[in-house]
Amino acid sequence: MKLKTRIVISFFVIILEPLICASVAFWAFSQHQLNVMEEQYGIENASYDSLSNTAEVINSMTDDIAEELRETAKKDTKELENEDYLNRINGRLKEVHSYLLVREGNQIIYYGNENYSSELVKRLPPYASIEDENSEEAIDAQDNDGLYLGGTVQALVKQINFEKPDGTQGSVFIVSSILKTLPQLKALIKNMMISVVVILILTGLGLTWWIYRGVIAPLDKLRTATQKIKDGDLDFSITPEGVSEISDLCQDFEEMRQRLKETSEEKVQFDKESKELISNISHDLKTPITAIKGYVEGIMDGVANTPEKMDKYIHTIYNKANDMDRLINQLTFYTKMDTNRIPYTFNKISVTEFFNDCAEEIGMELESKGVEFNYSNYVGPEVLVIADAEQIKRVINNITSNSLKYMDSTRARRINLRVKDVGDFIQVEIEDNGKGISAKDLPNIFERFYRTDASRNSSKGGSGIGLSIVKKIMEDHGGKVWATSKENIGTVMYFVLRKYQEVYQ
Incomplete structure (x- = not known):
């Protein structure tokens, strides 16, 4: 594979692979959290809107408590003035990011959150008209189920109206903050953040290993091979690997190494042959020179004292000189042969x-x-x-x-x-x-x-x-x-x- 192709693939992988994996992870985690919401809060057919719509979920989470308060308002309104009872109900509401407010007439007689907003009190809905459906007890309750107060309040209010035996009107309000994030949504966000980090790390490691195997590792081998050649070591081999361009470079480098090794071996062989040639030529020249020198000394000393001896000595000197001449000619021809310059x-x-x-x-x-x-x-x-x-x-x-x-x-x-x-x-x-x-x-x-x-x-x-x-x-x-x-x-x-x-x- 070419380096250009590998870079293009890496570009698309680093973009698409995290998106695909993150999408799969989001689908898996969200399905799990929706199942948890259905089981925990009784929401039927929970969807992705259920995760993002806090009001819907909180409204569902406070239904049981609101129903209990309605029953209490019908049966015994005195309980709605009982602080212990109200604290117990308020404690349960705190678990779902809600609290109680109890109003009699125009006064708030109980507040389950000390930091409740005055703006909230001003915007609480008025008393609804009460129809006496139970004349015997003269007690009735009517409610606004899930009234949303917008603006700066951002709260969901459930109103449960009641009337005391003395005719005083009152309301119990379940106030739920819709700015609180659901635990399931928090878990989903946390899991997704962890998943994205893990996906990015694994993608980075995978691409790093892929690039390293295709580019960096072969370059490291080439660097090591270059150092060996620098040190005069040619007894190794390089296997072409990596991306196409670097594989070709490795192949060319291996061919260069082989040529260098052959040249080095040829030089060693040439030096050896040259030394041997010099040794052989020296030996061959020494023999006729020694003979010529001996016969010349014989002539100088008068040993060749007859015409026959003189002719023999001169003939021998002539033959030895011819031998030397042939040897020198052969050496000259050898040098021309070695350089392909034979005439x-x-x-x-x-x-x-x-x-x-x-x-x-x-x-x-x-x-x-x-x-x-x-x-x-x-x-x-x-x-x-x-x-x-x-x-x-x-x-x-x-x-x-x-x-x-x-x-x-x-x-x-x-x-x-x-x-x-x-x-x-x-x-x-x-x-x-x-x-x-x-x-x-x-x-x-x-x-x-x-x-x-x-x-x-x-x-x-x-x-x-x-x-x-x-x-x-x-x-x-x-x-x-x-x-x-x-x-x-x-x-x-x-x-x-x-x-x-x-x-x-």
Whole structure:
């Protein structure tokens, strides 16, 4: 989910969710309080108006007391002058936010609330006309049931009229304040306030957790990962998570970490290879330099005191200088190969002419070293390839040099060069009868600085890059190189080049 979408959803949730939950809570609490009012006050079919209309409820709450006072007014008006009786009635009325006033003539003879309003007394209704319905007792009562006094009084008054035996008129007033809040309404308000607070807290916590999980937590992981990279620690991984934008950022960050790790590992490997190359080159340069120095000292000391010895010394110095020259050329080529700056010059080459010249040159060199050389060409004179003659010659020289290095000097040494026509390719095979290569080492011989036997090869010298150069040159020519070998029998190196085919239109 995108961050923008999450923010929009959060906006609507923080508005709608509290409203919906508060509405449900209000409905549940109000239904409960209405049921309580029906049971406690005897209000039938209580509605939401019952909660807001205090007058209606209070009027209902004082009905029983008003009925009792009517009965008393009919039977015994003296009780309406009895302070104990009136106090007992007034105590019951106080429980429902009401009180008694008793009037005889124009005087208030009893007041159940010391703080009653004088305005209230002025606005009390007058005596109603009394019809003598009970001539025997000459006692009657008539009332105004639920008279509302507005203005500044804000009271609900029930009037119960009576007449004493001496003919004096009186009234009992039940005065109820309609400004008092019902206990049920108070409970409803209290519950709703608590509910709203709880709903807002839960909504806030939920949205905070949702935003934290989608935004803050992934950013914390990115910050931790950045600190690790700063400290040089790249051995960790970041799992994309959170909103879409941050998930993409995590993915990009993970790819960057992997690239940094690969670059770091390549640098470590490059440094290792460079040190190994320097060590190998130093070893290889030291051997011919030592030989040249020894033969030059022999000439200077007069050891080469015959023309034959002098020729031998000079020839040896020349060969060692050539070895150094080849080594330096190989090192120069390696640096160009590592930066992909090998200077290729591709031309159409006659396979037969090229390999005949190579065989003649290699044969002379191998014969001077006491190595038997055989050359076979099975390709027609018309076959051409597109190649760099100098680099292909380097491939052949590197392979033969590698074969010579690991040949057993205790038996006759032999190298065979064969050139074959294999369809769209020409295949070159260079076979020796050396010590061979084990099956576990064979797949790795074209890697840089790989040695099948480090203890044995260190004495033989070699930079360890000859066959890797062969592989690089063949790949750049669109060909490939591989080898087969049997231990104590010999090795065969193969490489192929695509034939040149004329395109006719």
